[in-house]
Each structure stands twice: as C-alpha cells, then as structure tokens.
Amino acid sequence: xxxxxxxxxxxxxxxxxxxxxxxxxxxxxPQAIYSYFKADETSLSQQILILEQVIEQAQGKGxxxxxxxxxxxxxxxFESGNAEQGVSHFEQEKALFPESAAYLDFLMNNTAGAxx
Amino acid sequence: MRxxxxxxxxxxxxxxxxxxxxxxxxxxxxxxNADPHSILILPPLxxxxxxxxPYSVMSQLVTPIAESGFxxxxxxxxxxxxxxxxxxxxxxIQALPIQKIRExxxxxxxxxxxxxxxxxNYVVLASDTVVGVSATLxxxxxxxxxxxxxxxxxxxxxxxxxxxxxVGMLVEAxxxxxxxxxxxxxxxxxxxxxxxxxxxxxxxxxxHGPRSTKYGQAATSENQK
Numbered sequence: 526x527x528x529x530x531x532x533x534x535x536x537x538x539x540x541x542x543x544x545x546x547x548x549x550x551x552x553x554x555p556q557a558i559y560s561y562f563k564a565d566e567t568s569l570s571q572q573i574l575i576l577e578q579v580i581e582q583a584q585g586k587g588x589x590x591x592x593x594x595x596x597x598x599x600x601x602x603f604e605s606g607n608a609e610q611g612v613s614h615f616e617q618e619k620a621l622f623p624e625s626a627a628y629l630d631f632l633m634n635n636t637a638g639a640x641x
Numbered sequence: 642m643r644x645x646x647x648x649x650x651x652x653x654x655x656x657x658x659x660x661x662x663x664x665x666x667x668x669x670x671x672x673x674n675a676d677p678h679s680i681l682i683l684p685p686l687x688x689x690x691x692x693x694x695p696y697s698v699m700s701q702l703v704t705p706i707a708e709s710g711f712x713x714x715x716x717x718x719x720x721x722x723x724x725x726x727x728x729x730x731x732x733x734i735q736a737l738p739i740q741k742i743r744e745x746x747x748x749x750x751x752x753x754x755x756x757x758x759x760x761x762n763y764v765v766l767a768s769d770t771v772v773g774v775s776a777t778l779x780x781x782x783x784x785x786x787x788x789x790x791x792x793x794x795x796x797x798x799x800x801x802x803x804x805x806x807x808v809g810m811l812v813e814a815x816x817x818x819x820x821x822x823x824x825x826x827x828x829x830x831x832x833x834x835x836x837x838x839x840x841x842x843x844x845x846x847x848x849h850g851p852r853s854t855k856y857g858q859a860a861t862s863e864n865q866k
Contacts, residue, residue, distance in 0.1 A: 545842070548853070549707055555700045559828060561717045562696035592707050593715035600718045624679040624712035627747035632722065 549591040552579035558597065573601045592622050596629060603636065666862035667845045672787040675780045677749035678851050679712040684720060684731040685754035691827065694759035695731065698774060701831040702839065709841035710853025714748060743781040750787060753777045758793060759827055769797035770826040772834040790845055792838035794830050
C-alpha cells in the first residue's frame with residue numbers, strides 16, 4: 526500500500542511538472558546579454574565565441590536559435606571591427622525573423638563606413 | 642495504515658495549496674484586436690538600489706516573450722542604439738514619443754517596465770533575494786495599452802515550488818554557467834519573475850503570439866474560469 530502511494534505521488538508530481546519543450550534554443554544567450562551590459566571582464570572575442578557556440582549547439586539539437594542571437598552576435602562583430610561578419614549575422618537575423626528587417630537595415634545604413 | 646491516511650491528507654493539502662485564489666482574468670480584448678507580432682523591451686525604470694538590476698531583468702525578459710510566440714528585439718543592440726543617440730537614462734527613453742520609437746524599430750508593441758524590488762533582504766536567520774517587476778505593453782501604432790501585469794519571485798520560495806517549467810529553466814541556467822561572473826542570485830531569480838510576469842503559460846501573462854503553436858487560443862487565465 527505504501528509503495529502504491531509512493532508511485533501514485535510520483536506520477537502525480539510528474540504530471541504536475543510536465544513542461545512544454547521550449548521553441549527556441551537559448552544556451553548562454555541571456556548570460557551573454559548580461560555580461561555585455563555589465564561590461565564585465567568577459568572580452569569581446571570571448572563573447573563572440575560564446576554566441577558562436579550557442580548557434581552551433583542549436584544546430585546540433587536541430588532547434589531554431591532564439592530571436593536576437595544573430596543580431597547580438599552581429600553587433601559584437603561590428604564592435605570588434607569585423608563588419609563583414611557583422612553584416613552576415615544581421616542578414617541571418619533578418620532571414621529568420623523578418624520583423625527585425627527594418628531596424629537592422631536602419632542600423633546597417635547608419636553604420637556603413639562608421640563603427641557602431 | 643495511519644501513514645497512508647497521512648499521506649493522502651498531505652497530497653490533498655499540497656493540491657489545494659497549489660490552487661489558491663487566482664486573481665480574475667485579464668480582459669484581453671484590446672491585445673487580441675491589436676495582434677502585435679513583435680515586442681520591443683525598453684530599458685526599465687529602476688526603483689531598487691542595485692545598479693545591475695535593469696541589466697539582469699532585461700537579459701531574462703527575452704526568453705518568456707520569445708517562447709510566448711513574439712519576435713523580441715535584441716535588447717543589448719536596442720540599448721546600444723539608444724546610447725548612440727545620446728539616450729542613456731531609462732526615464733528619458735520611456736518618455737519618447739511612440740511614433741519616434743516605431744520609426745526606428747518598426748516594432749508593433751513596446752514593453753514599459755519598472756523594477757519595483759531587486760536585491761537581498763538580510764534577516765536574522767535567513768536571507769532571501771527578491772525581484773519584483775511591473776510592466777505595461779503599449780501598442781506603438783495607436784498608443785493603446787494592451788496588457789499590464791506585475792510579478793515577483795523570491796529565493797525563499799524555491800523549496801517545493803510547483804513551477805516545473807521554471808525548474809527546467811533553472812537547471813538549464815545552471816548548466817549554462819559558462820560565464821562565471823554572472824552567477825549572481827538576482828539574475829536567477831529575475832528569470833523566475835520574468836517568466837511569471839510574461840509567459841503565455843502563466844496566469845494573466847501575455848497572449849500566445851503568432852510564432853506560437855497555440856496562437857489564437859485563449860489565454861491561460863481565460864481558461865481557468
């Protein structure tokens with residue numbers, strides 16, 4: 526009887542805790558944003574590496590990358606002077622999320638030639 | 642046998658306590674009619690004394706909004722755009738005319754936030770970290786208020802809480818502690834607050850957005866009649 530109770534309780538708890546699988550893959554994206562905001566000791570190239578890993582991990586899991594990851598990474602590339610990669614990631618964000626197109630075009634038109 | 646009875650009583654208590662009086666459901670009419678597809682998170686006003694509070698909260702708001710089915714503008718890039726235009730104070734940014742914001746970002750709606758509480762309260766035997774946030778979603782095309790909410794979370798409630806999704810998120814967060822310097826408590830609690838406040842799966846959270854498989858369905862609180 527006690528065993529039955531335990532099993533019942535476990536099933537009940539498991540049912541109550543059923544989680545829906547997230548739509549997107551985030552990885553360390555929130556941590557990367559926080560790190561960028563705080564301007565902590567994480568260097569620009571480290572931050573780039575972290576987001577490149579997020580994208581890689583998302584591909585490995587066959588999940589779409591979260592909105593903003595490519596745009597954020599693009600910004601980091603622009604800041605590090607690599608405009609080519611910056612544009613490439615902005616374009617990927619636009620392709621995945623057309624809602625961002627007008628804003629990112631605005632940024633690219635404004636930063637053409639100049640740094641962000 | 643007495644133990645069995647005790648167990649049953651405990652289960653009942655646990656179940657009922659999980660269902661304590663929920664506030665009445667929001668009126669989602671304006672939200673539904675406006676049907677926003679993209680949400681811009683504006684830098685929050687900060688009533689706490691913690692300088693990192695807005696950073697932490699902004700970083701954690703992305704997930705619940707995106708998971709609810711909306712496009713979320715990249716918060717750090719957005720913040721940088723304001724800074725490059727000489728806007729470094731949240732008060733000034735939140736006072737901008739909506740037409741101006743819409744012009745630059747082309748977002749359908751903007752989230753105006755206030756951090757009501759952020760930090761650790763030290764008491765004699767234990768201390769807990771609390772993050773409380775209130776928010777208003779404004780339609781950038783019309784200026785109408787589409788949704789309002791407030792939520793808070795505390796580290797003191799972590800034992801035996803019932804939010805499975807949150808536990809999952811925290812586990813995920815723990816696994817992702819690649820950047821060691823960001824492992825502060827407030828950041829973790831802010832994730833729970835954000836999820837409670839905004840997730841379409843939370844009581845009185847956002848509606849399910851166009852990128853969600855539940856798009857068009859009733860809000861969570863509308864189902865709990």
